Amino acid sequence: MPRTQLAALDRPHAKEAPDLMLSCAKARELQSESRGGTVSLWQRAGLWLHMRLCPPCAHTDKSLCATLSLLRELRDRDGKQPRS
Numbered sequence: 001m002p003r004t005q006l007a008a009l010d011r012p013h014a015k016e017a018p019d020l021m022l023s024c025a026k027a028r029e030l031q032s033e034s035r036g037g038t039v040s041l042w043q044r045a046g047l048w049l050h051m052r053l054c055p056p057c058a059h060t061d062k063s064l065c066a067t068l069s070l071l072r073e074l075r076d077r078d079g080k081q082p083r084s
């Protein structure tokens with residue numbers, strides 16, 4: 001029996017409730033996608049859970065947030081200054 005079929009037997013509700021524990025690679029992919037608002041509710045829940053269980057990814061998320069807010073701040077500040 002193919003592996004995918006076995007996995008489906010293990011988790012009969014997988015279709016309605018996909019596995020919430022994401023891999024780090026998937027979590028990081030979703031981190032950037034979620035900033036564009038394109039992730040589903042399940043993906044968001046999985047990401048939230050992953051951030052609470054995986055310190056390295058939580059750290060990456062915090063750094064990314066800090067960098068983005070700094071960039072926004074610089075952009076806003078730049079916009080307010082008269083250009084020479």
Ligand SMILES: [Zn+2]
Nearest residue numbers: 024027054057
């Ligand atoms: Zn992780």
